[in-house]
Amino acid sequence: MNHTHRNDQPPAPARGGPTRVALHTPVPGALGPEIERRLYFVSPRISGFALVGDGDTVTAVDLTTRAPCEEEGLEAKVNRMVDNDVRPQMPTRPKSVWTSPHERAADGDTFERLAAAGAVAEVGEGQVAVGEPLLSLFAYFDRAVLGILAQDHSAREFRYPTLIRTSTLERAGYFTSFPQHLMFVTRLHNDIDVYRSFQESYPRTGIGPSVLQSCGNVDYCLPPTMCYHTFAQYGGRALEGEGLHVVTSRGKSFRFEAGYSTTLERLWDFTIREIVFLGSREDVARARERYMRKVFAFLEELGLSGWCEVGNDPFFSGSDASARIWSQRLQELKYELRLPVGPDRSIAVGSFNFHDDLFGRAFDITRGEGPAHSGCVGFGLERLVFAFLSQFGTDEQDWPDPVRTGVRAAGGI
DSSP: OOOEESSSSSOOOOOOOOOOEEEEEEEGGGHHHHHTTTTGGGGEEEEEEEEEESSSEEEEEEESSSOOOOOHHHHHHHHHHIIIITTTOOOOOOOOOEOSSSSOOOOHHHHHHHHHTEEEEEEEEEEEOOOOHHHHHHHHHHHHHHHHHHHTTOEEEOOOOSSSSSSHHHHHHHHHHHHOOEEEOOOHHHHHHHHHHHHHHHHOOOSSSGGGGGBOOOSEESOOSSHHHHHHHTOOOOOOOOOEEEEEEEEEOOOOOOOOBBBBOOEEEEEEEEEEEEEOOOHHHHHHHHHHHHHHHHHHHTTOOEEEOOOOOOOOSSSTTTHHHHHHTTOOEEEEEEEEEEEEEEEEEEEEEEEEEEHHTTTTTTEETTEEEEEEEEEEEHHHHHHHHHHHHHHHHSSHHHHHHHHHTTOOO
């Protein structure tokens, strides 16, 4: 099979070639992507991988590791992940709900070109500083998706704090669904003796894992997305009126991406524009569909290549992970908007999600006699801008007229 991935970390020490991990039994090739999106979370020692098979099935995985490790233990971990999270899934082709009529080639070296021009700079693992022309494009696309929303809805906009209560994520079921993405925030114990001990030991020991012995507060996390803030805000409330409640926010979101963090495609620290619909089941489903179709028309107007398909979240390690993935796909609860960023490479720049009454029940948000239904739309602005630049380049003269005009009107480049 030609599925190969290697992250941007320093190369592993030479150790006689990759480690081949044989799967207990072959897995359908259609499930190969589900293996790929989980492998870096199996062990921190994995620095690269390639699926092995004949195209129809995956029989093994070739792993590159940063340091020698017990192959038997690694084999057990990989097979446990495959057996629990992947093998029980139904091997189905993603159902497409929209394909752009445009076929525009995407430049696979866009990030390198931006870095050479000083427009972006990697400042940490999964962290990238961005300048122009990206900042102006961020503002343009953010205004554009809000403008589409305003055609049908009067949304309330909020700016939420960076930190989110751990109890909010627990209430939303995030801990049992996506433990691989969690990023906790802690601090030193609020005690003068702890502060003094830290001040005395720091010059000798520096900052290392031992500092956690002086910490204990885990009441807050870095938010993985904005909509959980909205559900917490509306928690315990009864929605008034017959129509939809529409809330939008833009903010920093954080997800640990292990070895998957790379360029602007997958970041630990990224910006989301999120829109939440709250109301009746019919109103929420209708609003999601209508908004989604208008976004497709907007992308077609710009001439972007891409498609939207039924997707699923990367549920991880839970006993019901595969069942939840199948249910999500079967009910078409999640649509992923994907745009090419290079030859044979695309990224999800947005998603259109229907939650049914899941969060209405979890957060005690009611409408009438029962729980409210909800849906949300999210756009990763770094990804959206990166995909645009990958297809149209960094020269403003090559951009579509609406983009060029919109950027200039806002005082951009």
